[in-house]
Amino acid sequence: MPCIAHLDVDAFYASVEVGRRPELRGLPVIVSGSGPRAVVTTASYEARAFGVGSAMPTSRARRLCPQAVLVPPDFAAYRAASAQVMQLVRGQVDAVEVVGLDEAYLDLDGLVAPRAAMRRLVAQIHARTGLTASVGIGPNRLVAKIASDAEKPRGFVVLSREEACARFAAASPGLVPGVGPKTVARLAAMGIATLAALGDADEEVLCARFGANHGRDLRARGQLRGSATVSAVRIAVSESRERTFDVDVADGSEQEAILRRLAGELCERLARQQRRGRTVAIKVRLGDFTTVTRARTLPTATNEPRVVADVAAALLRAYAPARPVRLLGVRVAAFAGAADAAPAVDQLALPL
Ligand SMILES: [Mg+2]
Incomplete structure (x- = not known):
């Protein structure tokens, strides 16, 4: 009997915001763009208690919950958090199909104790990222997905197909x-x-x-009969090098020198793999854990250390970290050329 899990981070964007702004903890938080036509991207569970939901016009959400804290979305931060979560997932399970920034299907076949492994994974995600996730386990993707949704947040629901049919018999077919x-x-x-x-x-x-x-x-x-296939095709869409410092680095020229060295190491690896990328990105984490990424796409793909280092340095100078830096990283993505079958780069899956 196949065993599929669906893992879904709870109120993902809002939880990332609360994670880096602890003063928001326990408050109704709404992640939303601005402007008269803005809609709610994610609402914290505290906001959902007021009837606020995803895709609702923000103006309506504000009327329902005037005390809500509105936060503009920061997709670079969500991608970074997503990469961290998915890395932990892949540390536990080989076959992982990421279907969104905060969602994945996992093939648990072959695990001796799948439930225990998933409990461990959820605990690990919480310990490392502060995020909570819900898990559904079932014989196919439909059951797993519905099960992960059934008891959010922090849900952990295991159902056979028959149990799921019985439990959701009275639900709208739209549940599926x-x-x-x-x-x-x-x-x-x-x-x-x-x-x-x-x-x-x-x-x-x-x-x-x-x-x-x-x-x-x-x-x-x-009848909740569905596919039990998890397509775990893993295409390395990017390569990166990063370094965390024991002591935060305040000096700009020292930061740049480190970044150039990382770019050199990265390009050496790319050259060995005969890969070239068009997008150069840097990651900067400040002493207070604020993490930003900045990227530039070049007209042609490269693995030239000089080119990558120059772009990385220019991105760093343009960002001009306001505080000492605890981590620096360089990434090259959007590969092209003979070494790749030129897969479409899934921007959401880009782990930066
Ligand atoms: Mg989610």
Whole structure:
């Protein structure tokens, strides 16, 4: 029997913000852009208690919860946190399919004690990043996904397919991934308003209404039958070198010298692999753990130490760290050329 887990960080963006601004802990926090048409990206659970939810217009969220703290999104910080979480995930499980900054499917087949391994992983993520995550475990992706969502935050739900069908029998078919609002409305018009009703529906009737493939697929989803495949294709989309200092470095020219040295080491490795990248990025962590990344994309791919070092140094000078620095890093991404089958670079998965 396959064993799939779905791991999902709780209120991810809001939790990252609270993590680096402890004064926000316990407060309703809303991560949102600004402007009259802004929508809520993520709300902390404290804000959700007021009825605030993702994708809601921010103006409405403010009316529901006037005392909420509004924070603009900082995607560089979320990517950094995501990279840290996914690195921990990959430390425990070989087959990992990252499906978003804060979500992944894990193939637990072959683990001796999958539940214990997942408990350990969740504890480790919390200890290292301060983030909490919810986990669902089941025989396929649908059950795992629904299970991870069922008891958020800090959920840990293990269900067989039969148990999941029983538990969510009365839920809307829209609970199942892949059954969107339009389909839900069409099903409702046919008198099919629950997951149980969809699973029990006459396949011929569904096929007549939705077409043969979609109809059969819908009924299978209603019975929570789904894929148990985790595509763990791992493409190294970037290479990086970074260094944490025992004592924070305040001097700008010393920072630059370190960055140039890291760029040299990185390019040596790239040259050995015959890889060249178009994007050069730096990572700077200040003494107070503020972490920023700055990147520049070049017209042509390179692994020239001089070019990478110059770009990195220019990015550092432009950022001009306001405080002494505890970590510096250089990254090259967006590879091109013979050594790569030129996969589309998934920007979200870019671990920087
Ligand atoms: Mg999440």
